[in-house]
Amino acid sequence: MRPYWEVARRTFHKMTTYRGATFAGAFTNTVFGLLSAYILLAVYAQRPSINGYDAVDAVTFTFVVQGLLMVVSVFGDTEIADRIKSGDVVIDLYRPIDYQGYWLAERYGKAAFYAIFRGIPPLIVGALVFDLRFPTSVSTWLAFLLSTALAVAVGFGWGFLLQLTAFWILDVRGPNQLGWVIAQFLAGMFIPLFLFPAWLMAIARALPFASILQLPAETFLGKHEGADLVGVLAIQAVWAIVLIGAGRLVLARAVRRVVVQGG
Template sequence: MPAYGTLAAATFRQYSTYRVATAAGVFTNSVFGLIRVSILLAALDASGQEIGGYTALQAATYVWLGQALLAPIEAFGTRTIGERVRTGEIAVDLLRPAPLLAVHLAQKVGRAGFLLLGRGLPPLLVGVLVTGLALPESPWSYPLGILSVALAILVSFLADAIVNLSAFWLVEMRGFQTLYMVVMNLLSGFLIPITWFPSWLESLARITPFPSMVQTPIDALSGRITPAEALVGIGLQILWAGILALVAQAMVRAGTRSLEVQGG
C-alpha cells in the first residue's frame, strides 16, 4: 500500500508542474460553465417553472459542480492503457509485481486529486461570484457528497479502463472510445440532469453506471437529495464499482492469456 501512495503522490506532483495547461483548463471550464448555465436558465425561464425538480439556483449549482468534476473523472476518456496495448508496452506492465489496474488506479487518484483542486475548485468560485450556489440544508450532505465524489472517480476509472482494455481485441480504438465518450456524457447527466430526460431515457440511464459518475455525486454534494437518498446512491456507486472491477480484472486476465498465446 505505501508504494501506491507514493505513486499517487508522484502523479500529483507531476501534474502540478503543468501550470499553463492548468490555467487554460480553468479558463475553458469556466467559459463553458457560463454557456451551460445560460442554456439551462433559459430553458427554466421558458418553461416558467421548475424542470425535473430543479430551480434556477439548483440548476446553476448543478452546472458548476459538473464543471468541477469534469477533469477529475476525465469525462472525455483517457488513452493510456489502450495505447500501451497497441504499442505492446503493456507486456512490460504485466511483468511487474504490482497489479496493472492497481498501478493505474494509484495514478488516477493522484491525477484526480490535483485536477480537483487545480481545475475543479476555480470554476466553483466563478459560480459563487456569478450565479451563487445552492447549499445543502443538512450537514451530512457534505461528507456524503465527498464520499460520492471519490466513488464517482473510481467508477469512471473502471469504466474507462474497460474501454481501454478492449484494445486487446480491437485493432482500432478511436471509434469505440468516441462512442463511449458520447454515451457517457449523455447518460451520466453531465450535459443536463437525467431528471430532465424523457421518462424512457431516464429509466435507461438509471440502469447504467453512468449516473454514478456525475448525477449522484452532484445531487449528494448539493443537497438536492436527502442524506438517506444519498446513501442509496452511494450504495449503487459501490455496487457498480464492484461489478466494473470484476469485469476489468477478467479482461486483464483474458488479455494476458491472449498475449501469451501470441508469443507476447
C-alpha cells in the same frame, strides 16, 4: 497500500508541473459552465421548477459538473491503450504491483489534482456570476467527497474497459470516443438527467453512467439524505465493483491470449 499511495502521490506531483494546461482547462470548464447556465436559465424562465429542481439547483449543477469532468475523466485517456499497443504492457504486468491497482492509484492521483485545480475555479466564477447553492452542512460536503471518490472509480472502470479494446484493435481512439460520448450524455454532462423525460431518465438512472456525474452533483445539492444517501453511495460502489471487476476479467483473458500467441 504503500506503493499505491506513492503512485497516487507522484502522479499528483507530476500534474502540478502542467500549469499552463491547467489554467487553460479551468478557463474552458468555466466558459462551458457559463454557456450551459444561461441556456438552463432560459429554460427555467418558463417554469420555476422541473422535477423538484429549481433554477438555482440547475445552475449549481452545471458548475459542479464542469468541475467534476476532469476529476472523473469523462474524455477518456489512452495511456493504458498506448502501452498495450507498444507492447510495454508486458513489462507492466511483471511489476510486483497489481496492474489495475497501479492505474487506479494513478487515476486517484490525477483526480485529487483536478478536484483542486479544475474543480474549484469554475465554482468560484459561477458563484460570482450567478446565485449558487452550496452545501450547508459538513455532512453534505463529506457525502459529496465520498460520492465523488466513488464516481472516480466508476469512471475509471469504464475507461479501463474501453482502453482494453487495444488488445483487439489497433487504434483505440474510435471505441474510446464512442464509449465516452455515450457515457457523457447518460451521465448528465450535456444536460442534467432531471430535465430528461421520465422514461429516458429511468433508463439513464439504471445504467452505471449516472454514478459518474449525476449522483455526485445531486449529493452536492443535498438531494439525498439518510437512507436515501446510503442507497446512492451503495449504487455507486456496486457499479465501481462491477466495472472494475469486469476489467479484471477482460484483462486476464487478453493477457492469456497475448501470452499464448506471443503478442
